[in-house]
Every structure is written in structure tokens, then in C-alpha cells.
Amino acid sequence: MFAFRLDSRSGVPTYLQLVEQVRRGLLLGYLVDGEQLPTVREVAAALVVNPNTVAKAYRELxxxxxxxxxxxxxxxxxxxxxxxxxxxxxRLSARLRAWVRAAHEAGLAPEQVRALVTTVLDDERTTARAEAA
Amino acid sequence: MFAFRLDSRSGVPTYLQLVEQVRRGLLLGYLVDGEQLPTVREVAAALVVNPNTVAKAYRELxxxxxxxxxxxxxxxxxxxxxxxxxxxxxRLSARLRAWVRAAHEAGLAPEQVRALVTTVLDDERTTARAEAA
DNA sequence: ACTAATGTACTAGTGCGATAGGACACAGCA
DNA sequence: TGCTGTGTCCTATCGCACTAGTACATTAGT
Structure with a gap:
């Protein structure tokens, strides 16, 4: 059964985190067509959030x-x-995991790894937008 | 001069985005010790946000x-x-950029690239936590 | 001394995510 | 027919991010 995770420090609303996780699961094939999501009450109990919050995520989906x-x-x-x-x-995830290991061995803290990834992805986004213009 | 960027769709509060960008800039060396940040009013004008929001970010920093x-x-x-x-x-950022290009050439949309990166990083986080326990 | 620019403080109000509790309609099963 | 579990809906409430406008203290430069 698909399992949700929450990061309370991210500042991202709970219902959006749930939506994004399903979206990612679908994009990457972790969720197959027709698969059942955990019920609203199950998710609410597991994550200790209000059922209405989960229902809002499901409604958005x-x-x-x-x-x-x-x-x-x-x-x-x-x-x-x-x-x-x-x-x-x-193939891609294996190569990316290797990169993360290399960064770790180079002495980067997890926080620095995330910072580097975020920066590179943000740069790619802006350059892609610039090329499109 | 250091420049800020905002992603209104992320759901992350504006002031937290500013704080995170400065934090990343410091971790990665984009900001050197003693460097001046743009003034509250400059940032507020450039990003079209309330000066109080920028001031809150600076206070948090x-x-x-x-x-x-x-x-x-x-x-x-x-x-x-x-x-x-x-x-x-x-070295690390170059290698990561190469990976992003490879993912792009493999047919992945930017959204899928981000989904894959997020998933791998989240997995690393949980496995690291599991190993520590 | 004066001006300009800076960060800071304060109050009030708005919008929205989240919570709480309850009620309803529908499908499956005994 | 009833029972259970499901998603859905409703109202009220709380907290916080953000906005808005204004005023103030400090510093640099003239």
C-alpha cells in the first residue's frame, strides 16, 4: 500500500504534500493505474492530521x-x-544515487547536498526559460 | 549584488524562501563573509512584496x-x-548538470526530473535515518 | 545641523490552511 | 433488511502568513 510522509518543517501545506507525493508516484511508476490509495481515515490516523485535510488532498487529485x-x-x-x-x-536513479554518495564522501552535509541540488535545478529552470524566450 | 527569486506556486512562505536562499548562498559560497544583501526596500520593490515580509526574513537571518x-x-x-x-x-555541480542533461535527453520532462530528484533525496534521508538507528 | 537612507516597531486587517465535530449518501456484505 | 466502511459536505473556530500604513532610531554624508 502506498505510504505518505510529511515534512512539517518545509512550510508546504499538508494537503499539497500529499498531492505532490501521489503525483510523483504516478510520474515515476510507483503507483500503477487503478491502484488504491489508503483511505482518508487511514491516512488521517497514520499522519495524525485531520480527515478533512486528507479529503482536501483527494478532492484536489x-x-x-x-x-x-x-x-x-x-x-x-x-x-x-x-x-x-x-x-x-x-539507470537515472542509480546514477543520481552515485552522485549523492560522491557528494557525501566529498564532505558535504545532507543540507549542503540539498542546497546544491536546489541551486542547480533552479538554474536549469531559469536558463531553460531564457532559451525559450 | 545577490538576487532573490520567488516561486509562488511552491506553497512555501515568501519570507522562508528568502531565508533559504541566503542559507544556500552561504553554504555554497555564493555569498562571502561580510557581503551586503540588497536592502529591504530594494527587495520589496524587485519582488513586489511587502517590506515587512522582507524585514521578517532578515530578522530571521x-x-x-x-x-x-x-x-x-x-x-x-x-x-x-x-x-x-x-x-x-x-566538480559536483558539473556532474549534476550532466545528469540533468542526460535525464532531459532520455525524454524526462522537467517535472519528472524534479520528481525523481525529490524521491531519491527523500529515500537517502530515510535510509540514513534507518542506519543511524 | 540637516538630509537621506537604512532597519525596526507597531497596529489593524485579510486570506487561507488546518482543526473539530457532526451529518449525509452510496456501495458491499451478512 | 440492517450493518459497516467509504467519500463527501457543512459550520464554526483557531493560528499564522501576509498586507497595509505609519512612525521611529540610527548611521552616513553634506
Missing amino acids: ERAGLAAPRAGQGTFVIAGADQVPPAVHA | ERAGLAAPRAGQGTFVIAGADQVPPAVHA
């Missing part, structure tokens, strides 16, 4: 066409066609 | 010991000893 509720049964995800092939995913 | 205000002059950063050496930083 439904609005985005990424999930559909079935009364009395639960909520089930709907996978799009834009998934990463398992082979590509395995 | 001061509280964290990462910056010090000088009345009438501006706010100046205080660098710690935990910076990444430029050579290491250059």
Missing part, C-alpha cells in the same frame, strides 16, 4: 484527473501516459 | 546568526566555516 473515488470502497489512482520507463528510471 | 544589520547602511551576511570548497563545488 480528483479535480486534476489523477484519482477517482468509489463510494464505500476508497480512492483509486488514474495513471497518465507520461510515465518514465522502468529501465530509464532505474 | 539575524536570529540564526547568518546576518547582521547596520542601521542606515543595510544588512550584511556572516559566513560560517561550513562552506563547500570551490573545487569540490565545481
Whole structure:
């Protein structure tokens, strides 16, 4: 069963964290088409948040066409066609894990690793936007 | 002069985004010790946010010991000893950029690249925590 | 002394995420 | 037919991020 995680220090609203995790799971193939998400009450109990917060996340997923509720049964995800092939995913994630290990061995703290990743990704975003213009 | 950027869709409060960017700049050496940050009014005008929001970010930086205000002059950063050496930083960021390019050439959308990076980093965090226990 | 620029402080108000508690409609099962 | 579990809806409330406008203390430069 799909499991959610929360980072209370990130400043990101709880319901958005849940939405993003499902979205990521779908993009990367961790969630297959038709798979059932944990029920609202299960998630609320596991994460110690209000059921309404989880329901808000599920409603947002439904609005985005990424999930559909079935009364009395639960909520089930709907996978799009834009998934990463398992082979590509395995190769890229392995290479990225190797990079993280290298950074760690170079003496970088986890916080510095995240800072470097964030900076590089932000730079890529702005350069991509600049090239598009 | 150091420049700030905002991502309104992230859900992260404005003042926290500013704090994080200064923190990252210090960790990665983009900000050197004693360097002046743009003034509260400059940032507020450039990002079209309330000066109080910027002031709150600067106050938070001061509280964290990462910056010090000088009345009438501006706010100046205080660098710690935990910076990444430029050579290491250059090597790691180049390798990471290469990975991002490879992911792009493999057909991954920027959103999928971010999803993959987030997932790998989150996994590293949990495995590191598990090893520590 | 005066001016300009800076960071700071204060009060009031707005919007929204989150909580709390309760109620409802629908599907599956005995 | 009832029971259970599911998602959904409603109202009220709290806290906090953010806005708005203004005023003040300090410093540098003239």
C-alpha cells in the first residue's frame, strides 16, 4: 500500500504534500493505474492530521484527473501516459544515487547536498526559460 | 549584488524562501563573509512584496546568526566555516548538470526530473535515518 | 545641523490552511 | 433488511502568513 510522509518543517501545506507525493508516484511508476490509495481515515490516523485535510488532498487529485473515488470502497489512482520507463528510471536513479554518495564522501552535509541540488535545478529552470524566450 | 527569486506556486512562505536562499548562498559560497544583501526596500520593490515580509526574513537571518544589520547602511551576511570548497563545488555541480542533461535527453520532462530528484533525496534521508538507528 | 537612507516597531486587517465535530449518501456484505 | 466502511459536505473556530500604513532610531554624508 502506498505510504505518505510529511515534512512539517518545509512550510508546504499538508494537503499539497500529499498531492505532490501521489503525483510523483504516478510520474515515476510507483503507483500503477487503478491502484488504491489508503483511505482518508487511514491516512488521517497514520499522519495524525485531520480527515478533512486528507479529503482536501483527494478532492484536489480528483479535480486534476489523477484519482477517482468509489463510494464505500476508497480512492483509486488514474495513471497518465507520461510515465518514465522502468529501465530509464532505474539507470537515472542509480546514477543520481552515485552522485549523492560522491557528494557525501566529498564532505558535504545532507543540507549542503540539498542546497546544491536546489541551486542547480533552479538554474536549469531559469536558463531553460531564457532559451525559450 | 545577490538576487532573490520567488516561486509562488511552491506553497512555501515568501519570507522562508528568502531565508533559504541566503542559507544556500552561504553554504555554497555564493555569498562571502561580510557581503551586503540588497536592502529591504530594494527587495520589496524587485519582488513586489511587502517590506515587512522582507524585514521578517532578515530578522530571521539575524536570529540564526547568518546576518547582521547596520542601521542606515543595510544588512550584511556572516559566513560560517561550513562552506563547500570551490573545487569540490565545481566538480559536483558539473556532474549534476550532466545528469540533468542526460535525464532531459532520455525524454524526462522537467517535472519528472524534479520528481525523481525529490524521491531519491527523500529515500537517502530515510535510509540514513534507518542506519543511524 | 540637516538630509537621506537604512532597519525596526507597531497596529489593524485579510486570506487561507488546518482543526473539530457532526451529518449525509452510496456501495458491499451478512 | 440492517450493518459497516467509504467519500463527501457543512459550520464554526483557531493560528499564522501576509498586507497595509505609519512612525521611529540610527548611521552616513553634506
